[in-house]
Amino acid sequence: MGTKKVLIAASNYWTSPFKVGSHHYAREFARMGWKVAFISDPISPLHFLFARSTELFQRYDIWKSGPVSDLGGNLLSYVPLAILTPHNKAILRSSFVAKYWCNWTLPNVLNIIKKMDFEEVDLLWFDSIVQSFWINVIKYKKSVLRIADKNIGFTKSTVSIQKMEHELIGRTDLVVYTAKNLAEYIKSYKPKLMSYVPNGVSIENFIDGKHAIPPEYTNIPEPRVIYIGAIDEWFDLNLVKYCAESLPDVSFVLIGATKIDTSVLTGLKNVFLLGSRRYEQLPGYLFNSRVGIIPFIKNHPVVSSVHPIKLYEYLACGLTVVSVDWEELNEIELNFYRADNYNQFVNFIKGGIANKHTEKQDLKSYSWEKATEKILELINFYPAKENV
Secondary structure (H helix, E strand, C coil): CCCEEEEEEEECCCCCCCCCHHHHHHHHHCCCCCEEEECCCCCCCHHHCCCCCHHHHHHHHHHHHHHEEEEEHHHHEEEEEEEECCCCCCHHHHHHHHHHHHHHHHHCCCHHHHHHCEEEEEEEEEEECCCCHHHHEEEEEEEEECCCCCCCHHCCCCCHHHHHHHHHHHHHCCCCCCCCCHHHHHHHCCCEEEEEEECEHHHHHCCCCCCCCCHHHHHHCCEEEEEEEEEECCCCCHHHHHEEECCCCEEEEEEECCCCCCHHHHCCCCCCECCCCCHHHHHHHHHHHCCEECCCCCCCCCCCHHCCCHHHHHHHHEEEEEEECCCHHHCCCCEEECCCCCHHHHHHHHHHHCCCCCCCCHHHHHHHHHHHHHHHHHHCCCCCCCCC
16 A cells, blocks of 8 residues: 655745644644655745745745755645735736635645645645645545635635635535634535534643743743733733733743734733744643633634634643633633633632642543544545554
């Protein structure tokens, strides 16, 4: 039996410090002995004019290097460079750009895939609608579309991309969704097969990771309350400000790429914005904190369909978790605090700090390994581990 291959079309890039579901599934496939092509959404010259960032240059380095090998050679990652890429601006939001940007890649992304030996795969996996063209240009045995967000809720979403998502729902062999309230939306576009498979946790990264106190913590006094993840349009800066002002003796540590104006936090001496950190560094920051928080804007259109990975990661490190409340959290049968208002959020943080002996919770059933096995069973690729 030959080695199985999967091409994962992902919104994010492989070496991003912000690890999402596509990263974790890729690792699971590689661990099972599959060969993985991890293809990121494209960059363009316009990004360098209007959206320069550390992440952009990291993407550029992957493009410049060509396919980059990782995980013992079982994974190859690549970031295409295109003349124009889809975005919610002027001509970039057109269906023409959404459908044909792949034809304007340098070098041609299809030639890159052929050199990687992935023009024919066992499984074609979509975590990105932007790359829906793959379903027309490579040979595959089965296909999966994973919908992890209400994409229409993002400001960068376009009508063209939404139409492409509707089409992909009907064409792929399996549609996996991570939040229960996405089911009716998906069903309306007549999928062949659909299944609720929520996000999980890479338990070993946190249990077996490095727990040493990070150098920055020397100047960040205990007790520490921490947030890890994107600081974006759905992040409630006013809630963090309220907490910091209400608890002046508590340090609030925010780790992640900042994509919004955070000036509202300026002058708060107990708020520390540390920027991004590598995924393997996170255990040290988490294990040396007391409470993990999820301060999202509850009524933001994206939040209602979020199944938060960070909640499991906090719990894996033994933290008390305090989150704003939304419906999808009903599906998580673990112990954590769900606040209805700012004052309750603060009180739950106080309780978490006071409770120095947090009960360890069993997260084995929430692992990415279990999620991967379920999906492979649904598309008849299980048992998935190669006989080597």
